[in-house]
Amino acid sequence: MANYESEKLQETLLDLLRTREREKQLRDENTAILAGIAAMAGANNKRQVFNSLLSVLRKYIGFEHALVLTREDETGSLQELVTTCRFFESSIWPIGNTFIRSMNGESIALYDPSQVYEFQALSPEMVPFCQSVLLTGVKVSSGDALLLFFHSQKGQFTLNCRRVLERFRPLLERAIIDIDYRERLQSLVTARTQELTHSQQRFKDFAKTVGDWFWEVDTDYRFTYISSPNLANHTVDSNYILDIFGEAVEYRKKLTLIFDRQSAFEDLEWQLPEDEGGLWISLSGTPYFNKQGQLLGYRGTAKNITSRKQQIEEIKQARRQAEDANKAKSEFLAMMSHEIRTPLNAVLGLLDMLGGSGLDQKQQSWISQMDQSAQLLLTIINDILDLSRIESASFELFNSQIRLSDCTDLVITQLQDQARKKGIKLSSNIEPDVPDRIIGDKNRISQVLFNLVGNAIKFTNEGSVSVDISRMGNKLYLKIFDTGIGISPEAQKQLFKPFKQADGSITRKYGGTGLGLAISQHLIKKMQGEIQLESQLHVGSCFTVILPLDSTEIAAPETERPVIDIEHLPKLNILVAEDSPTNQLVAKLMLEKRGHKVMIVNNGQEVLDISQHGLNEFDMILMDISMPILDGISTTKVLRENGTVIPIVALTANVMKSDQAAYFAAGMNDFIAKPIIADELEKMLAKYQSLLASE
Numbered sequence: 001m002a003n004y005e006s007e008k009l010q011e012t013l014l015d016l017l018r019t020r021e022r023e024k025q026l027r028d029e030n031t032a033i034l035a036g037i038a039a040m041a042g043a044n045n046k047r048q049v050f051n052s053l054l055s056v057l058r059k060y061i062g063f064e065h066a067l068v069l070t071r072e073d074e075t076g077s078l079q080e081l082v083t084t085c086r087f088f089e090s091s092i093w094p095i096g097n098t099f100i101r102s103m104n105g106e107s108i109a110l111y112d113p114s115q116v117y118e119f120q121a122l123s124p125e126m127v128p129f130c131q132s133v134l135l136t137g138v139k140v141s142s143g144d145a146l147l148l149f150f151h152s153q154k155g156q157f158t159l160n161c162r163r164v165l166e167r168f169r170p171l172l173e174r175a176i177i178d179i180d181y182r183e184r185l186q187s188l189v190t191a192r193t194q195e196l197t198h199s200q201q202r203f204k205d206f207a208k209t210v211g212d213w214f215w216e217v218d219t220d221y222r223f224t225y226i227s228s229p230n231l232a233n234h235t236v237d238s239n240y241i242l243d244i245f246g247e248a249v250e251y252r253k254k255l256t257l258i259f260d261r262q263s264a265f266e267d268l269e270w271q272l273p274e275d276e277g278g279l280w281i282s283l284s285g286t287p288y289f290n291k292q293g294q295l296l297g298y299r300g301t302a303k304n305i306t307s308r309k310q311q312i313e314e315i316k317q318a319r320r321q322a323e324d325a326n327k328a329k330s331e332f333l334a335m336m337s338h339e340i341r342t343p344l345n346a347v348l349g350l351l352d353m354l355g356g357s358g359l360d361q362k363q364q365s366w367i368s369q370m371d372q373s374a375q376l377l378l379t380i381i382n383d384i385l386d387l388s389r390i391e392s393a394s395f396e397l398f399n400s401q402i403r404l405s406d407c408t409d410l411v412i413t414q415l416q417d418q419a420r421k422k423g424i425k426l427s428s429n430i431e432p433d434v435p436d437r438i439i440g441d442k443n444r445i446s447q448v449l450f451n452l453v454g455n456a457i458k459f460t461n462e463g464s465v466s467v468d469i470s471r472m473g474n475k476l477y478l479k480i481f482d483t484g485i486g487i488s489p490e491a492q493k494q495l496f497k498p499f500k501q502a503d504g505s506i507t508r509k510y511g512g513t514g515l516g517l518a519i520s521q522h523l524i525k526k527m528q529g530e531i532q533l534e535s536q537l538h539v540g541s542c543f544t545v546i547l548p549l550d551s552t553e554i555a556a557p558e559t560e561r562p563v564i565d566i567e568h569l570p571k572l573n574i575l576v577a578e579d580s581p582t583n584q585l586v587a588k589l590m591l592e593k594r595g596h597k598v599m600i601v602n603n604g605q606e607v608l609d610i611s612q613h614g615l616n617e618f619d620m621i622l623m624d625i626s627m628p629i630l631d632g633i634s635t636t637k638v639l640r641e642n643g644t645v646i647p648i649v650a651l652t653a654n655v656m657k658s659d660q661a662a663y664f665a666a667g668m669n670d671f672i673a674k675p676i677i678a679d680e681l682e683k684m685l686a687k688y689q690s691l692l693a694s695e
Helices: 002-041 046-057 097-103 159-209 241-245 249-261 306-355 361-385 387-391 404-421 442-458 504-510 516-526 581-593 604-609 632-641 657-666 678-694
Strands: 065-071 078-083 108-110 132-140 143-151 213-218 223-226 265-271 280-289 295-304 400-402 425-430 438-440 464-472 475-482 530-536 540-548 573-577 597-601 620-624 648-652 670-673
Touching: 046 065, 046 078, 046 143, 046 159, 078 143, 097 108, 097 132, 097 143, 108 159, 132 159, 143 159, 241 249, 249 265, 280 306, 306 361, 306 581, 361 404, 400 404, 400 442, 404 425, 404 442, 404 464, 438 442, 442 464, 442 475, 442 516, 442 540, 516 530, 573 581, 573 604, 581 597, 581 678, 604 620, 604 632, 620 632, 632 648, 632 657, 648 657, 657 670, 670 678
Parallel strands: 425 464, 573 597, 573 620, 620 648, 648 670
Antiparallel strands: 065 078, 065 143, 108 132, 132 143, 213 223, 213 295, 265 280, 280 295, 400 438, 464 475, 475 540, 530 540
């Protein structure tokens, strides 16, 4: 019994010794933890935190070297942050399952690291230091951290080492979180401080360089701050802001009203007296309040805007001058249009009459060529005179069923004589796959070809000029080749601008206005096409006109147009008011040729002299616009005021849109332009013959 009690006493004493040893160990560890806390508390960054921690852990974990790896996000690699061995400096480590377990909170002791994925790619210098490894990690919002402890001997890290490391993990995690928070806070403070410094410096720089006058007043409108006592040539010698307006009472009232409304304002302008230079000043301001929303006063700027006022006035004056010049241009163009169209009316009218006078086939061919040339001339005149229409690219296309061969034949025929005189071969060729008929504007296409072929002949002294038309897919290619003088690359850049030619010698030697290519380009763009140019000096040029050709634009074989049976419509009794004897003759011949009865008067007054009963005998009046004594518009207004309902058709060379609007506003029913086109005249007459027949 005594032996049993003695053995039990011995066991109790052993347990007591073990307990005291554990208590001592815990006290030492707690002392180490407190020392670690004290050491890490003074750290300013992660590097200092880990260095402090390693110095404490070295007493309890027998490692030879240590390494701290970090990464900022889960997609990055682990990189060295702190190490006690130079071979591990700047090292980058792969991430496998072992590292992931450790960063998720597990402390791991490796007894054969060479079998672990993360250690299989170590450099030969690192391997001797990694025979035993103890590792643990932490995961925080700012990224991951991994601590590795190395020993050159195997089996050096026991379970007790793992236990000690586990006790230090919460301390490490808390320290890293705190240091991250401090770093972010410090970065934010630094950034905000820099922003404030930059903002203050920016305001100072602006205040130094700006020419404005800064001011601030209280609620009694008394200055609490002004940047300078002088505003332009005006000296501010009063503490009262309203006094800066001097005798300008209306401005004092305006500013007082604005202040009473407690609203911001901009550009309150007033002019200084003449004895102070007459300068213009602009005042702007805004109210400012305290935190409780109580009005403290107003602050703002004053600017010298004299230069801006002068610029605005100069712009207004320039605009008035431009409007006057544009009005003068329009009046000039209208006059020129009238003066050119009037004789051209006689040419076209007499050609129409001559064509029906029983000429032989050869003479008829000549008349046809003359008529086509006159029509083309009329189109060109329309474009040149209506300059505003050209500048705005507002061309009107009149598409119909046409043959491209007719366009080329007309141009070749008209220009063949010029080419022959210069000894140049002029030819044309249309490829078989080009449709026989297309939908397009014959006059416009002919006009473009006339410009391009005419230029080619003009600038070619020997060799040839050719027009080749081909098709590629849904596009037509009209190519004009010449063996002329060519165009330099510099000149090509200016070639399609109005009134521009290659150089001054071109105008002196060859003549021309420089409008042809600009007009041609406008026309082709209106047709949704383009013009390309290839040229070489002293070799020749090739202008290529590319036009879109959709399947819907290929015209079907021409069908017979329904013919209006004019012969069975009643003939008209027409009164023609025209002051030009030549145009009187043309109108009379053209109308009588179609079986109508015609009476001629010389001006609007003679129309009014015909009694109302006499006017009722006429079926329509063709009224010229520009006539002496009484013009066509005034005459029409009087007739309509007197109750005359006879159809009145304007017959004039003034064809601008504004002119036509004036004709209809005066009470005219229709419009026909000079030169009179036979087809247009017949359509207009047929319209009123049909109305007469229906009555």
